[in-house]
Amino acid sequence: MQFDIMFKMKNNLNRILSGLTLALMGVLLFSCVPQKKVLYLQDMEGAQPQSIFANPTGEYRVRPGDYLYVRIFSMDKDANEIFSDMSGVSTFNLTDQNIFLNSYMVNDSGYINFPLLGKIKAGGLPIQDIERELYELTLKDVNNPGVVVRLVNFKITIVGEVRNPGTFYVYQNSVNLFQALSMAGDLTTYSNRSAIKLLRKQGEQTVIINIDLTKKEILTSDYYYLRPGDVLYIEPLKNKQYAFEAFPYALILTSLSTVLALLTFFKI
Numbered sequence: 721m722q723f724d725i726m727f728k729m730k731n732n733l734n735r736i737l738s739g740l741t742l743a744l745m746g747v748l749l750f751s752c753v754p755q756k757k758v759l760y761l762q763d764m765e766g767a768q769p770q771s772i773f774a775n776p777t778g779e780y781r782v783r784p785g786d787y788l789y790v791r792i793f794s795m796d797k798d799a800n801e802i803f804s805d806m807s808g809v810s811t812f813n814l815t816d817q818n819i820f821l822n823s824y825m826v827n828d829s830g831y832i833n834f835p836l837l838g839k840i841k842a843g844g845l846p847i848q849d850i851e852r853e854l855y856e857l858t859l860k861d862v863n864n865p866g867v868v869v870r871l872v873n874f875k876i877t878i879v880g881e882v883r884n885p886g887t888f889y890v891y892q893n894s895v896n897l898f899q900a901l902s903m904a905g906d907l908t909t910y911s912n913r914s915a916i917k918l919l920r921k922q923g924e925q926t927v928i929i930n931i932d933l934t935k936k937e938i939l940t941s942d943y944y945y946l947r948p949g950d951v952l953y954i955e956p957l958k959n960k961q962y963a964f965e966a967f968p969y970a971l972i973l974t975s976l977s978t979v980l981a982l983l984t985f986f987k988i
Contacts, residue, residue, distance in 0.1 A: 775944060792868075913932070914934050
């Protein structure tokens, strides 16, 4: 009688251990994120590896509604004081708020109204061309002037599966997708790199563009460089709730220890 009971217990335990083993294998199989899903810029399967790409221009052209910070300075003391007063911002008080409050808005016609120099064409032009135009106008009255023009409202928003989501200001004339993602601390292991959504304002509409960062073709895309006001949304992988960012050695060792302990206890 006692032998039959022990035999049944061993059979039941064997079934339990087999179930635990299969469950553990299933968890490991479906929870690990494949390397292919976390690699950027992959070549298409069967294609010859490519390392040189012709990028679309990243030079941003100013649009109506943009704000421009303009600073003109000179070695001439009197001229420098005049232009310093026009900028409204002290060299020792250059904060984002002060620069924005003392910037010039591009009107619907594409012009800014700059004191002493009048209307300056800005809409449709890159920053360098606006600087050049201001330099040539100022050169008529000032010897060897310096001109600085910056786009004040260049900010992008990144949300979703990144390490540091938020809104980020860009202090240069262009920024590409990878530079932008680095501002947010890069994508997490659980991000779906083949399903990035770019939300871009176009006139009175917002368009959604799907971007695949796992393909090298993104380097030649018209959306490789971002524009002011762009929003990036990074979707999570579908199996995120079951996924491991790092291989679960502790879980496996604990499970194996439990199995061995049961086997030793029942002497199976």
